[in-house]
Each structure stands twice: as C-alpha cells, then as structure tokens.
Amino acid sequence: MIVDQLILPLLMVLVTLSVGAYIVAVLDRLMAGAFGAPRGGNVWLAPLTRGAWLLTQHANATEAPDWRAWRLAPALYLALAAIGLAVMPWSASLVATDLVTSVVLWGSVEALATVVIFLHGWSANALLTLIGGYRYVALGLSYILISMFVLIGVALPAESLQFTQVVASQEGLWNVLRQPLGLPLFLIVGLGMTFWGPLDLADSTDLAGGTASEVSGPPRLVWDIARAAMLVAFSGVATTAFLGGWLGPWLPGPLWVIVKMLAVLSVLLLLGRWLPRLAPERCVTLMWVVLLPLSFLALVWAGAVALWE
Amino acid sequence: MAVNWLRKFASRSAATVFPVLGRQGEAALHRLALTPGIELVDSPRHASVLLVAGEIPADRFEPLRRVHDQLPHPFAVLWFRSEPWPHLEDVTRIDALDALPEALIAAHRELLLGRRDSASRILPDEPPNPWEGLGDFGQGGEGMMGGVPYGRPMAMNMMDDVRDGLTLDSLSFRLGPFYPGLPPGMAAEITLQGDLVQMWSTQLAPYPRALDPVFFAARERPVPIAELELARAHHHLRRLFSALRLAGLEGASLSALRLARELSPGSRLDGLRRRLVRSGFFRLSSLAGGALEAEQARQLGGPAARAAGLDDDLRSQDDGYRRLGFAPVTQSAGDTRARWQQLLAEIEQSLQLARRAERDKACTERMDSIETPRGPWLEQLPQDGSSLLDELMPGLEWGDALATVASLDVAAAERSLGEAPA
Numbered sequence: 001m002i003v004d005q006l007i008l009p010l011l012m013v014l015v016t017l018s019v020g021a022y023i024v025a026v027l028d029r030l031m032a033g034a035f036g037a038p039r040g041g042n043v044w045l046a047p048l049t050r051g052a053w054l055l056t057q058h059a060n061a062t063e064a065p066d067w068r069a070w071r072l073a074p075a076l077y078l079a080l081a082a083i084g085l086a087v088m089p090w091s092a093s094l095v096a097t098d099l100v101t102s103v104v105l106w107g108s109v110e111a112l113a114t115v116v117i118f119l120h121g122w123s124a125n126a127l128l129t130l131i132g133g134y135r136y137v138a139l140g141l142s143y144i145l146i147s148m149f150v151l152i153g154v155a156l157p158a159e160s161l162q163f164t165q166v167v168a169s170q171e172g173l174w175n176v177l178r179q180p181l182g183l184p185l186f187l188i189v190g191l192g193m194t195f196w197g198p199l200d201l202a203d204s205t206d207l208a209g210g211t212a213s214e215v216s217g218p219p220r221l222v223w224d225i226a227r228a229a230m231l232v233a234f235s236g237v238a239t240t241a242f243l244g245g246w247l248g249p250w251l252p253g254p255l256w257v258i259v260k261m262l263a264v265l266s267v268l269l270l271l272g273r274w275l276p277r278l279a280p281e282r283c284v285t286l287m288w289v290v291l292l293p294l295s296f297l298a299l300v301w302a303g304a305v306a307l308w309e
Numbered sequence: 310m311a312v313n314w315l316r317k318f319a320s321r322s323a324a325t326v327f328p329v330l331g332r333q334g335e336a337a338l339h340r341l342a343l344t345p346g347i348e349l350v351d352s353p354r355h356a357s358v359l360l361v362a363g364e365i366p367a368d369r370f371e372p373l374r375r376v377h378d379q380l381p382h383p384f385a386v387l388w389f390r391s392e393p394w395p396h397l398e399d400v401t402r403i404d405a406l407d408a409l410p411e412a413l414i415a416a417h418r419e420l421l422l423g424r425r426d427s428a429s430r431i432l433p434d435e436p437p438n439p440w441e442g443l444g445d446f447g448q449g450g451e452g453m454m455g456g457v458p459y460g461r462p463m464a465m466n467m468m469d470d471v472r473d474g475l476t477l478d479s480l481s482f483r484l485g486p487f488y489p490g491l492p493p494g495m496a497a498e499i500t501l502q503g504d505l506v507q508m509w510s511t512q513l514a515p516y517p518r519a520l521d522p523v524f525f526a527a528r529e530r531p532v533p534i535a536e537l538e539l540a541r542a543h544h545h546l547r548r549l550f551s552a553l554r555l556a557g558l559e560g561a562s563l564s565a566l567r568l569a570r571e572l573s574p575g576s577r578l579d580g581l582r583r584r585l586v587r588s589g590f591f592r593l594s595s596l597a598g599g600a601l602e603a604e605q606a607r608q609l610g611g612p613a614a615r616a617a618g619l620d621d622d623l624r625s626q627d628d629g630y631r632r633l634g635f636a637p638v639t640q641s642a643g644d645t646r647a648r649w650q651q652l653l654a655e656i657e658q659s660l661q662l663a664r665r666a667e668r669d670k671a672c673t674e675r676m677d678s679i680e681t682p683r684g685p686w687l688e689q690l691p692q693d694g695s696s697l698l699d700e701l702m703p704g705l706e707w708g709d710a711l712a713t714v715a716s717l718d719v720a721a722a723e724r725s726l727g728e729a730p731a
C-alpha cells in the first residue's frame with residue numbers, strides 16, 4: 001500500500017519533473033539556435049553544466065529580505081508544478097493521484113501560482129523584483145477566469161471533475177476538435193501561468209530578470225527548474241484536457257502522452273522565441289476584453305454540444 | 310572529491326558576463342553578443358564575470374563599486390580598454406577586442422576550477438542605510454507610518470495619479486548608470502506608481518556615442534557616399550539590436566547585429582523587416598507613447614525628428630546626394646513605433662543610396678553640414694538631449710518608458726577615442 005500509493009507515485013512525479021525540466025531546457029536551446037542565437041557547445045550538456053555552475057555559485061543576500069519567503073517561493077512554485085504532474089494521467093490506470101476533483105486541484109494550482117510568484121518578487125526587498133511581482137498579479141488575475149471557463153468546458157462532456165474521466169470522454173472526439181476555442185485559449189493561459197515568452201512580464205528583460213533579478217546560486221537553479229517544470233505540468237494538463245491524453249492508435253498510452261506533451265511544449269517554446277513581450281496594458285486589455293468573452297463563448301459552446309450529444 | 314567533480318563539470322558552462330559600460334565600451338558588447346560560449350546577462354547577480362568595458366568617468370566610480378560587490382562569489386573582474394583601480398589585487402586588463410572573448414571564458418573556467426581566486430569585495434559588508442530603531446519596523450517613524458526603513462522612503466501616497474485616478478503608493482529610486490535598459494552611462498531618479506512613471510529626472514547624461522570616422526572625414530574632404538551610408542546603417546542597426554533585445558526578441562536582435570557586422574552595399578533588410586512584422590513587434594510590443602512635439606523633435610533632430618514628420622535632413626542640401634535622387638523619408642506619429650519604422654526605412658534608404666553611390670562613384674560635396682546618424686552637424690556635433698526624457702517619461706508604463714528611451718538617440722555624438730582629432 002505504501003509502495004503503491006506513496007513511493008511509486010512520488011517517484012513518478014520526481015522523474016517526470018526532472019526529465020521534463022531537462023527536456024524543456026534542451027528544446028529551448030535548440031529553438032534559440034534556430035532563431036539565431038550563437039551556436040556553440042553541446043546543447044545536451046549545456047543545461048547540466050549550467051545547473052552545476054549555479055550549484056557552485058553563492059546564494060546572495062539583498063538588504064533585509066524576507067528570508068523565509070524568499071527561499072521558500074522557488075520551492076513552492078516547484079511544488080505547484082509537482083502537484084500538476086501528480087494529477088496528470090499517463091493511462092487509464094497509470095496516474096500518480098487519481099483524485100475525483102483533479103480539475104479543481106489544477107485550478108487551485110493556477111491561482112496559487114500568482115501568490116507564489118508575487119511572493120518571489122516581493123520578498124527580495126528590491127525594486128525590480130517588486131515591479132515584476134506587481135506586474136504578475138495583474139496578469140494572473142486576468143488569465144485565471146479564462147482558465148476556469150475553459151476547464152469547466154472540458155469537465156462538462158465528461159460529467160466529472162476527474163482528469164481520467166475527462167480523457168475517457170474524448171474517446172470518440174478529442175476536445176481540441178469538439179471545443180475548437182478551448183486549446184488556443186488554454187495555451188495563452190499556459191504562457192501566462194509560466195510567464196513565458198510574450199507573457200513574460202514578471203521576469204522580463206526590461207526589469208533585468210524581474211522577480212529573479214536578485215537571485216543567484218542554488219535558489220536560482222530551483223526557480224529555473226520550477227519554471228521549466230511548470231511548463232511540463234501545463235503541457236501535461238493541456239494534453240489531458242484537449243488532446244485525448246493517452247488515447248491514440250498503435251502506440252501504448254503513456255507514449256502517446258509523451259508525444260502530445262512534446263508537441264504542446266514545442267508550440268509554447270516556439271511562441272516564446274517567436275513573439276515579442278506584450279505590453280502589460282495591452283495584455284491585460286486583451287485578456288479582459290477579448291479572451292474572457294471568448295472563453296465564455298467557448299463554455300456556452302461546450303455546454304450546447306454536451307446537451308446535444 | 311564530489312565538489313571537485315562538480316566544479317570541473319561546471320567549468321564547461323557558458324561564461325556569464327555582466328557588462329559595465331564605460332565610454333565607448335559598446336564595441337565589446339556587440340562582439341560578445343555574437344560569441345558562442347558567452348552569455349551576456351542583465352543583472353550582476355546572474356554573472357560570474359564582471360566586464361568593465363571602456364573608461365569609467367570618476368563620477369561613476371561609486372555606482373561601479375556597488376555593482377562590483379553585487380556579483381555573487383566566486384567572481385572575476387576584467388577591465389577592457391579601461392584602467393583598473395590601483396588598489397585592486399589580481400586584476401586583468403585586456404586591450405585587444407579579439408582577445409576579449411577568450412579571456413572571459415578563461416576567467417570563468419579558472420574561477421570554477423579554483424585556479425583563480427574570487428575578486429574581493431570593495432565596500433564594507435554593512436547595510437548602506439542604517440536601521441533607525443524607532444517605530445514598529447525600525448523605520449524611524451510611528452506605527453506603520455513615516456520614516457525611512459533601510460534608507461528607502463515608505464511607499465506612501467504623496468502624489469495624485471496621472472493615469473486613471475486610482476492612486477497607488479509611490480516608489481522613488483535611482484536607476485543607472487550601469488542599468489542595461491538605459492543608454493550606457495545614464496542615470497535617473499524615478500518615481501513610480503505601480504509600474505507607471507510619475508516622475509523622471511535625468512541625473513547623469515549618457516556617455517557621448519562614437520560616430521564612425523567617415524563622418525569626421527566628410528567634414529574635411531569629399532568622401533564616398535557609399536561609405537558614409539553604410540556607416541549610417543551600421544549605427545542604426547546597432548541601436549536596433551539593443552531595442553529588440555529589450556523587447557524580448559533575442560533572435561531578431563542578433564540578426565540585426567549580424568547584418569551590421571556583415572554590412573555591404575549588397576545587404577538587404579527585407580529578411581529582418583519581414584521577421585519583425587511577422588513576430589508582431591510593431592503591434593504587440595511596448596511601443597505606445599513617447600510622442601515628440603514638433604519643438605522637441607526639432608531640438609533632438611535626426612531620425613527622431615523625421616519620425617515626427619519634419620523633413621529636415623542635411624543630405625538634401627548636398628549635390629552628391631541630390632544626383633542620387635535622395636529625398637528624406639518621414640513618418641507622422643512621432644512616437645516610439647514611428648521611430649522604429651523610420652529607422653528601418655532609413656536603413657533601407659541608406660543601403661539603396663550606397664548601392665547607387667557605389668555604381669556612380671558618388672562622393673559628398675558639402676563639408677560644412679553633415680547629417681550624422683544622430684542628427685545634423687552644422688557648427689557643432691549633435692549635443693546631449695537626455696533632459697528631454699524628463700518631459701516625455703511621466704505617464705508612461707515602465708515597458709513603454711524603457712522602449713521610448715531605447716528608441717531615442719539622446720546621447721551626444723563624439724569622435725571615436727582611438728582616432729586622433731583633426
């Protein structure tokens with residue numbers, strides 16, 4: 001029982017977390033190279049040597065930071081990513097924690113991400129980190145409602161808040177086709193939640209790294225891993241909610257999940273390298289004025305289709 | 310043993326370099342951005358090597374000391390074309406640009422392998438702002454009100470909001486002169502409400518920017534227009550590099566730099582322009598605001614003025630240019646977006662002129678008035694215009710404000726330091 005319900009699930013999450021974060025780092029480097037970054041060194045080794053360098057670097061101090069919160073924030077963000085990975089099913093039976101309310105738990109992860117990222121920015125007691133934190137709150141408040149509507153949309157045909165049931169409900173038709181607005185909206189939520197590429201308002205270049213601008217050494221390594229792991233967790237949830245999870249011909253279920261997650265990750269990383277950072281005001285306006293009504297429309301559509309089916 | 314193995318492995322990582330730019334230190338930055346094995350970082354906390362590039366004026370020594378001490382242990386310092394401070398131990402000075410990348414990578418590697426000691430701190434390890442001891446948080450005020458905890462004024466609402474009436478606590482601070490988002494050498498006192506700029510007061514003007522020697526030669530004798538126009542396009546492309554990097558378009562910024570490095574009359578801007586349009590740079594990025602009024606535009610001159618609709622360009626008065634069919638291109642909006650459109654149009658125009666001038670072997674004819682990439686040069690070189698920012702910045706969001714600063718070439722122009730004055 002302990003092995004089945006504690007040790008194996010924990011191992012599964014840890015392996016996905018570390019392998020996933022590594023793959024994100026490699027993929028992002030490959031994309032950077034394709035987009036014109038100077039090529040040099042081994043792309044497969046670079047994330048590992050960088051990690052080793054951060055482990056040897058001292059963790060610096062700022063003037064009077066809130067030490068506990070500052071050190072905890074990266075770990076908490078990593079924990080949130082781990083929670084996301086824990087509820088993501090690899091097959092009908094292979095899932096770390098098959099909660100009946102896993103969709104709700106993921107929703108709370110999205111909400112808590114805002115708190116943790118703000119904490120990271122605020123607790124350093126420095127200027128640019130604080131602005132990064134403030135900016136993220138504006139973004140976080142904007143994407144969260146969109147995400148809720150979209151996720152309720154996928155729960156409707158499943159008549160359940162359990163991710164395994166959400167996948168099972170896509171046996172005939174994947175949600176990406178059944179609810180065409182859902183996945184594009186959810187991908188935008190993903191970019192926001194991981195503050196990646198065009199929605200990287202919190203750790204941006206105009207804030208010299210934003211919430212992470214004052215962090216060095218091991219805490220920075222944890223923060224970087226947590227961001228990559230959150231991308232992996234998000235791509236897992238997107239795969240589950242819209243791309244039919246483990247469903248697919250020929251290959252075993254978990255392999256299908258990996259293929260689909262890699263596809264979602266590639267799209268997110270590609271958008272990250274391709275698009276400029278959005279102006280915060282434009283971004284918030286876009287979320288509230290365009291995307292939120294669209295997500296409501298997606299929900300109405302999902303409800304109508306569920307009734308019709 | 311394990312630690313040794315870890316350090317050995319870590320020494321294979323890219324050298325993370327925080328550049329502190331002195332006068333005309335940008336050449337190093339442009340070289341390093343395209344060098345594999347070197348990562349330029351925006352925060353000293355993210356670096357293992359501090360690169361002091363170019364001569365640092367004495368009034369920026371104190372900020373340099375503070376940046377120096379912000380690098381986490383272990384770290385190394387390299388001085389490029391800059392005189393190291395005499396009291397520092399184990400300093401490395403490099404003067405050859407070609408030797409710089411290798412020296413930086415070597416410093417990073419030796420540091421991690423333990424073959425080089427970490428640089429020592431310069432300042433005493435004590436809070437720069439003493440603890441006041443009075444008040445709930447030792448801030449020197451009463452309760453949660455008043456006082457200056459750690460030397461920073463309490464974020465209190467002292468000013469009316471300039472945006473929508475929702476008054477937030479204001480936050481005042483000093484930024485620069487080594488902040489990568491500002492022109493090299495520039496420092497400003499800034500007050501923010503949320504991320505809206507409430508007040509901006511330029512404290513240190515940016516260092517004068519070096520003009521290509523061909524512009525100085527053109528004051529003394531007729532020079533080939535092709536050469537002059539390529540130098541102009543080169544100047545603009547380098548500015549585009551900084552702005553695109555700031556906008557989060559790293560790949561495109563490096564393309565601009567590569568184009569500048571390999572510039573010839575046959576070069577085309579189409580690829581880069583297409584890339585910028587397709588990425589949505591003009592629609593999505595922080596480019597709103599920063600519109601110049603006619604008087605401000607005239608005062609600044611150059612591409613910024615033409616982006617605001619003024620067709621002042623001294624090239625129109627030169628017969629050599631007239632024969633090539635030169636006519637100034639202009640925009641009308643005068644804001645940040647218009648300035649980047651203007652700059653792209655001017656780079657394209659310069660490349661076209663260079664092609665035609667090379668074909669016709671055209672040379673300049675007037676020597677008393679030269680249009681430099683920074684603006685008109687009549688009696689004197691274009692002067693510093695950074696005080697203009699004090700009027701332009703209030704009311705802009707942080708992203709728009711920095712994008713506006715990047716789009717305005719406010720630094721004065723000067724002769725390259727390696728070049729003897731005429």
